[in-house]
Amino acid sequence: MAVLYVGLKASIKKTQKTELRVGDVAQLFMEDTSVAPFLDAVLGVVQPGWRVIRPVQVVQTLVQVLPEGTSIQMIGEQKCMVQGIPATREKHPFARLGAVVIGMLLFFGGALTLMNFHADVDMPRVHALISTLITGNENAGALWISIPYSIGIGLGVIFFTGFGKKRSNPNFFELEEQEYRDKVEKYLQKNEAGDTKDG
Amino acid sequence: MVEHAILILAGLGQGLLVSGAIMLIVTILDILPRFCVLSGMKWGINVWAVIFASGLGFACLGSLFGVTLNLPVWTNAVVFMFCGAYLGVLLMALAETLDLFPASLGKIVPSDAMKAVLILLVIGKITGSIIYWLFPQLWK
Numbered sequence: 129m130a131v132l133y134v135g136l137k138a139s140i141k142k143t144q145k146t147e148l149r150v151g152d153v154a155q156l157f158m159e160d161t162s163v164a165p166f167l168d169a170v171l172g173v174v175q176p177g178w179r180v181i182r183p184v185q186v187v188q189t190l191v192q193v194l195p196e197g198t199s200i201q202m203i204g205e206q207k208c209m210v211q212g213i214p215a216t217r218e219k220h221p222f223a224r225l226g227a228v229v230i231g232m233l234l235f236f237g238g239a240l241t242l243m244n245f246h247a248d249v250d251m252p253r254v255h256a257l258i259s260t261l262i263t264g265n266e267n268a269g270a271l272w273i274s275i276p277y278s279i280g281i282g283l284g285v286i287f288f289t290g291f292g293k294k295r296s297n298p299n300f301f302e303l304e305e306q307e308y309r310d311k312v313e314k315y316l317q318k319n320e321a322g323d324t325k326d327g
Numbered sequence: 328m329v330e331h332a333i334l335i336l337a338g339l340g341q342g343l344l345v346s347g348a349i350m351l352i353v354t355i356l357d358i359l360p361r362f363c364v365l366s367g368m369k370w371g372i373n374v375w376a377v378i379f380a381s382g383l384g385f386a387c388l389g390s391l392f393g394v395t396l397n398l399p400v401w402t403n404a405v406v407f408m409f410c411g412a413y414l415g416v417l418l419m420a421l422a423e424t425l426d427l428f429p430a431s432l433g434k435i436v437p438s439d440a441m442k443a444v445l446i447l448l449v450i451g452k453i454t455g456s457i458i459y460w461l462f463p464q465l466w467k
Contacts, residue, residue, distance in 0.1 A: 223368075226367065227366045230362045230365060231375075233412055234359075234378045234379040235378050235381055235385070236382060236409040237379070237413025238378075238380065238381070238385075239382040239383065239385045239410075240386075240413060241353075241386075241413075242349065242387065242390070243389065243390050246391070262333050263334070268334075272335060273337055273338035274392065275338065276337075277338035277339070277341050278388075278391065279339060280339040280343045280345075281343075281345060281380070282383075283342065283346075284347045284350065285350060288346075289373050289376055289377075301360075301372040301376050302371070304354050304357070304359070305359075308361065309360075309364060
């Protein structure tokens with residue numbers, strides 16, 4: 129008896145109002161037989177937002193196109209999350225303004241953070257003290273330490289992000305961003321698709 | 328000469344450590360990733376990290392070298408509105424990381440009413456801050 133193996137994908141993104149096919153949500157394998165005709169079987173139309181595709185829906189669609197006597201073996205994920213994305217993303221008129229506001233927030237926020245820290249520890253005095261400690265001269269000039277300190281602040285960020293060299297691995301920021309995006313996506317999947325809304 | 332080299336090394340090391348610590352905090356608290364996603368731009372998080380780092384550099388110029396921009400006084404209102412907003416973001420991010428809301432209000436306040444709690448929190452923070460600055464004698 130021929131066996132069709134169906135491996136559901138975890139999640140996919142597809143343009144709204146287009147036909148959702150089995151090939152979009154699953155990988156198929158059948159020994160000695162081409163699976164191309166089964167991949168085109170239509171599951172429905174892609175709706176806006178998230179939608180859950182469960183194995184039973186895929187099986188219901190596949191049994192209509194499979195030759196008689198073929199059994200289906202489900203492998204892979206327990207469900208596939210389908211996100212319907214707009215064909216053309218409308219540009220929000222205030223999108224750039226929002227980016228400017230966020231940029232200002234981060235710029236002045238960064239400045240506030242460091243100024244607060246400098247005020248807390250009395251950084252100019254600390255620099256003067258270190259300068260005196262090293263040179264034994266109270267008038268040695270704290271600039272010899274303050275200027276490299278400021279350069280070090282910039283270098284620290286470069287070490288973190290790894291600018292200027294070809295990186296094969298993501299840096300710390302990119303990993304955190306990805307993790308955050310995954311969290312947001314998971315939340316939206318749960319919130320919009322839910323467990324019962326699987327049609 | 329050796330003394331100057333040691334001073335330079337000490338300064339560089341201190342700067343690296345301070346910027347590393349600050350960048351780590353804002354990233355772990357999800358402030359940079361959050362703003363990156365919120366902006367809706369496809370610039371990537373590194374751009375926002377550089378903007379934040381520019382702020383750090385700007386603060387160095389002001390607090391260590393006494394650089395002033397000599398801008399009109401009303402610009403303070405604009406700048407400090409952003410500073411206040413950033414502080415609010417920092418506080419909320421810290422509260423979220425520490426799971427303050429689920430831990431303290433989880434069983435008392437239903438999740439539907441959480442929005443109202445947040446609005447009350449914002450009003451409380453603004454009121455507290457205004458009272459703090461308008462009546463400094465109360466804290467002396």
